[in-house]
Amino acid sequence: MSGTITISVDVMGGDLAPRAPLHGAKLLLRERPDARFIFHGRSDAIEPLLAEFPELRAVSEIRHSENVVTMEEKPSQALRKGKGNSSMWAAIQSVKDGEAQVAISGGNTGALMAMATFCLRPMEGISRPAIAAIWPTLRSDIVVLDVGATIGADAEQLVDFSILGAALARALFDMDNPTVGLLNVGVEDAKGNEWVKDAARSLSETSGAGFKYHGFVEGDDLGKGTVDVVVTEGFTGNIALKTAEGTARQVATYLRNALKANFLSRLGAMLAWQALSALKSKMDPRTVNGGVFLGLNGVVIKSHGGTDEIGYKSALALAYDMARNDLIEKIGEGLEHMKPGAVPAPQEESEAPSA
Incomplete structure (x- = not known):
């Protein structure tokens, strides 16, 4: 795959969110300058942090999502509550809509798998x-x-x-x-x-x-x-x-x-x-860091929820590589x-x- 790689990020998922995902994206950008980002979450929490990273702000878009899926929610509850208006769902939807090549979240694993499967659907076969x-x-x-x-x-x-x-x-x-x-x-x-x-x-x-x-x-x-x-x-x-x-x-x-x-x-x-x-x-x-959800019509990466910016940078690098190397193909x-x-x-x- 040639051209830029756009990564859709649920920045509200994880213990150190939203700073750790954003800081990790800044670190990735230094090594992969052709990366672009769509950040999903509460804009009032994202904007001040992005102001600290002007080089990242220049290649990013913020999509406001008020609802955040918690680590305690069961997958079925999270799917009913968060479908359509949570940062996790919105990050996956951006892949389905073709706006991004890969989505990443450090949030609830069961909820992420349920939403990714519902939204992207398993590949035929x-x-x-x-x-x-x-x-x-x-x-x-x-x-x-x-x-x-x-x-x-x-x-x-x-x-x-x-x-x-x-x-x-x-x-x-x-x-x-x-x-x-x-x-x-x-x-x-x-x-x-x-x-x-x-x-x-x-x-x-x-x-x-x-x-x-x-x-x-x-x-x-x-x-x-x-x-x-x-x-x-x-x-x-x-x-x-x-x-x-x-x-x-x-x-x-x-x-x-x-x-x-x-x-x-x-x-x-x-x-x-x-x-x-x-x-x-x-x-x-x-x-x-980073678990790859395989078998769906789109690539989703699960970051460890407790990791810091170094771990997020590793998961984002994995997401970038999966998109660059045409995993779905x-x-x-x-x-x-x-x-x-x-x-x-x-x-x-x-x-x-x-x-």
Whole structure:
């Protein structure tokens, strides 16, 4: 995609809104000067902050929305209350209307998914949307999905997620045939429940249509970066994501406490300052902030609600890259290459899942 990229931002979503989203946009503009913004929210809160960033104000438009979706509201309540007149809905509507290429919000995840699905609708051939996370590994960043949109998934949905995740990897990492693995309790063919086995057979048959099916992967493969795309259902994926975030904070705390333990430790920390700074940056969850809603007729990014301007800048950069690299077009190409009726019927005789 050539020309400017317009990002539609719900600036009222998140713990540090509206300053953090606006400050994050200012930071993004320094690196992507062709970015443009539509800011949705209460104009009396946005205007004074934009006055502090004149370079951002020059490439932005403010759309007033009085209603704000709270973090406590259930998705159904938020959809009834916020449809049409909330900053969250308006941000998504701008994508549907073709005014922006991508929308972003740090607000209520369930409400954002409900509104995005209602407004943009799932793509033809996709049964349910998914949320994909960019996951740092020992090898390189990978894509993990679903991390919370769908609790439980059958074989067809796991195949859909594989197509969506491979399309995201092609758009984000400039890959022709990213490797895809199904998260399972073991790598052996006999392990796992029946819908995971059915999805594996289907993916084996269609491997090469925009991705290369690797096989089953286990939890430790997430950190190794064994494959480019790890596919699972939302319950397992969300637990894995929160566990990884918590472990990163735990390790960082252990390291920080150890380096402050005594004089020699502090001296060693000073001598290793550059290496420790690089490690801190690598373990900083703000640098990989942003979950991509996949499978809709438009791109929506979910920023972590508690992040600051650095995290918002990362999520906005992800939104920009998704639009610049034609994510929707790449997903469409993946759907075209898949065989009709790809998911085989479950077998009559099944083995009990083994660990």
